[in-house]
Amino acid sequence: MDRLLIQGGTPLCGEVSISGAKNSVLPVLAASLMSEEPLLIQNAPHLQDVASTMRLLGSMGATVTLGEDNSLRVDTSGVNRCYASYDIVRTMRASILVLGPLLARYGQAEVSLPGGCAIGTRPIDLHLHGLAAMGAAIDVNNGYIRARAKRLKGTLLALDQITVTGTENLMMAAALADGTTVIENAAREPEVEDLACCLMAMGARIRGAGTSRIEIEGVRELQGATHQVLPDRIEASTYLAAACVTGGKVRVGQVRPDTMEAVLVKLGEYGASVELGEDYVEIDMRDRRPRAADVYTAAYPGFPTDMQAQMTAVSTVAEGTSTITETIFENRFMHIQELVRMGANIEVHGSAAVIQGVEKLSGAPVMATDLRASASLILAGLAAEGESVVDRVYHIDRGYECVEEKFQRLGASIQRLS
Ligand code: UD1
Numbered sequence: 001m002d003r004l005l006i007q008g009g010t011p012l013c014g015e016v017s018i019s020g021a022k023n024s025v026l027p028v029l030a031a032s033l034m035s036e037e038p039l040l041i042q043n044a045p046h047l048q049d050v051a052s053t054m055r056l057l058g059s060m061g062a063t064v065t066l067g068e069d070n071s072l073r074v075d076t077s078g079v080n081r082c083y084a085s086y087d088i089v090r091t092m093r094a095s096i097l098v099l100g101p102l103l104a105r106y107g108q109a110e111v112s113l114p115g116g117c118a119i120g121t122r123p124i125d126l127h128l129h130g131l132a133a134m135g136a137a138i139d140v141n142n143g144y145i146r147a148r149a150k151r152l153k154g155t156l157l158a159l160d161q162i163t164v165t166g167t168e169n170l171m172m173a174a175a176l177a178d179g180t181t182v183i184e185n186a187a188r189e190p191e192v193e194d195l196a197c198c199l200m201a202m203g204a205r206i207r208g209a210g211t212s213r214i215e216i217e218g219v220r221e222l223q224g225a226t227h228q229v230l231p232d233r234i235e236a237s238t239y240l241a242a243a244c245v246t247g248g249k250v251r252v253g254q255v256r257p258d259t260m261e262a263v264l265v266k267l268g269e270y271g272a273s274v275e276l277g278e279d280y281v282e283i284d285m286r287d288r289r290p291r292a293a294d295v296y297t298a299a300y301p302g303f304p305t306d307m308q309a310q311m312t313a314v315s316t317v318a319e320g321t322s323t324i325t326e327t328i329f330e331n332r333f334m335h336i337q338e339l340v341r342m343g344a345n346i347e348v349h350g351s352a353a354v355i356q357g358v359e360k361l362s363g364a365p366v367m368a369t370d371l372r373a374s375a376s377l378i379l380a381g382l383a384a385e386g387e388s389v390v391d392r393v394y395h396i397d398r399g400y401e402c403v404e405e406k407f408q409r410l411g412a413s414i415q416r417l418s
Contacts, residue, residue, distance in 0.1 A: 002397075004390040004404060006381035007413035008363055011248035011286065014410045018236045018255045019045035019401040020070065020229030023094075023191040027168045028198045028227055029053045030097035032062070032074035034105050034176060035202055037224025041072040044229055048398045052092045056084055060098075079106075086112035086143060092398070096124055097165055099147065100173035103136055109147045113140065122329070130157045130170040134177055154179030154218050162187050162299040167214070168195050175204035177218035186214045189300040190259040194230040201225035231255045234306045235400055237263040238375050240283050241310040242407070244272050244290055245317060245383040250410060251282040262303040269293040270314060292320030292357055297327050309335045309376035316344035317383055318357035325352045335373035338366040342380050342388070363388040371399045378403070382412055389417070 020043035029050070032039040044050060054064045054072075061080040065073045082102040089095040089112040102109035114124065128145065132138050134157075136149040154177045157170055167187040172195075174181035186192065188210055196209030202225045205217040236252040237260055243250035244267055257264070257276045264274050264281065271291040272283040292315060297305040305328040315322035316339055326332045333353055336346050342364045345356040363386035368374035374396040381388030390396075393416070396403050407414045 001391065002393045003417045004378065004393050005415050005417050006363070006378065006388045006390065008382050008384035008386060008388060010382070010411055010413060011246045012242050012250055012382065012407070012410040012412055013248045015251040015253055016239050016406045016409055017253045018231045019043070021045070021191055021194070021232035021234075022047055022049055022399045023164070023189070024194040024230045025050055026053055026094040027097050027165070027172070027191065027195045028229060029057065029072070029074065030101050031172055031195065031198055031202070032057070033076050033079065033098060033101040034172060035222040035224055036077050038073055038075045039202070039224060040067075040226040041074065042070065042226065042228040044070050044072045045232065045401045046070070047401055048394065049092050049094065052088060053095070056088045056095055056098065059083070059085065059088065082106045082109045084111040089114050093122065094165060096127060097169055099127065099145065100131065100169035103131060103147050103149055104152055104173045104176035107148060107150055109145070111145050113143050113145060124166070126159055126161060126163050126166040127169045130159070130166065131173060133157055134173060134181065152177035154181040154216070156182050156184070158184040159186065164189050164192065167192050171196065171206065171209070171214060171216055172199065174216035174218060175199050175206065175222065179218055181216045181218065183214040183216070184212070186212050187299060188212055190230055190233065190256070198225065198227040201227055230259070233259045233263070234304060236260060236281065237307050238310050238379070238400070239406070239410070240267055240281060241307070241314050242379050242382060242410070243283050244270055244285050245314045245379050247285050247288060248410070249282070249284045249286050251280055253280045255279060255281060257281050262301060263307055266293060266295060266303060266311065270318060290314050290318040290357075292318040292322040294322060295324045297325065299328070305329060305332065306372050308332060309372040310379055312336065312353060312355065313339065313376040313379040313383070315355040315357060316346070316361060316380060317359070320357060322355045322357070323352055324355065327351065334369040335376040338377055339380055341366060342384055344380070360385050362386055365389045365391065368392045368395045371395050375400065378407070378414070382407070382414070
């Protein structure tokens with residue numbers, strides 16, 4: 001199992017290019033199932049989750065070809081199996097995104113239940129209720145969801161809770177349904193809007209994506225299209241947080257600053273000078289120690305839960321006491337015990353972590369438990385005095401492209417031990 005060896009203490013300085021968003025490319029890959037014609041996906045990141053999705057599409061009979069300049073061409077004309085096995089779904093919960101597309105286009109789907117994951121139980125009841133309300137017959141047996149519908153019917157869906165992949169699954173299903181579907185209390189994440197752009201390029205009729213009310217007028221079929229994946233706001237924010245925690249100056253390029261506002265405001269509160277360009281963000285933390293600040297995670301446009309672990313790392317060395325409250329997932333504090341092993345002073349009270357900043361962390365061997373926890377531990381290792389080894393880095397490869405190369409470009413001493 002790969003590990004990352006980090007020699008901490010160097011302020012990160014320089015520029016790094018940001019890849020396409022993991023949380024955009026995964027639903028876009030699932031959307032390829034909705035048309036017989038090929039979908040060309042540009043700015044696709046090289047990630048383990050993308051490889052898993054390619055394997056999933058391949059297992060159904062689709063052909064995915066890697067093109068030049070980070071493009072992927074997906075041809076689903078050969079799909080002959082509407083089936084997502086437990087083997088693949090258990091490695092990547094986002095596999096559930098094939099449920100809506102398969103059901104809408106082929107009238108049937110058999111998809112393994114994702115089950116729990118490290119950060120919480122993460123049910124999919126809202127996906128299933130929505131599809132059932134659109135007329136699907138659904139039964140869950142032996143760990144598999146079996147869904148059937150001759151043709152889904154448009155309806156009003158009022159989601160009890162904001163769910164990102166739930167909104168995406170239902171929006172995709174509705175795009176090929178008979179009649180109009182309205183999703184109320186929809187997730188407003190930029191990745192939902194990006195998926196809607198892709199679907200519209202394929203011929204779908206969608207209004208309001210990016211707001212909490214999405215209206216989808218179903219069409220009979222969708223066509224092939226070309227779609228450019230949105231930049232990854234979480235990857236970009238992670239490199240900015242790395243500058244903040246190490247006292248450096250980092251510019252992230254090829255980003256959409258308008259999708260990162262909550263994080264940028266928060267980095268300002270931690271004491272960073274933030275400069276924005278049309279497609280870049282630069283933060284300067286040189287000769288400064290972060291100031292404590294409070295973070296409260298919420299659905300977009302609130303502060304992203306996917307940046308909570310990284311800001312916890314920043315808080316460990318901030319001057320003063322920070323409180324980090326996690327409101328989206330019930331068990332997303334697993335990085336904390338590892339940070340404590342590096343000398344952090346943190347107490348957890350229910351969904352809040354109270355962090356008394358220390359002057360310096362000390363390097364230690366630590367274990368990553370999930371994707372964003374790994375990022376948090378890398379940030380802590382980069383800031384700490386001495387050597388850290390982050391184990392189980394396969395988690396980070398799920399969502400960060402060329403992670404050690406990008407950090408090395410910023411002057412970090414980090415290398416992979418195979
Ligand atoms: C997506 C993101 C993930 C991010 C999360 C929250 C992808 C591939 N993943 O995950 O990176 O951390 O949004 O921004 O885009 N819930 C239910 N019932 C459901 C669905 C969700 O109770 O049917 C609950 C979940 O347990 C959680 C909350 O709703 O407490 C939000 O989850 P959701 O937005 O669905 O997360 P994902 O789409 O899985």
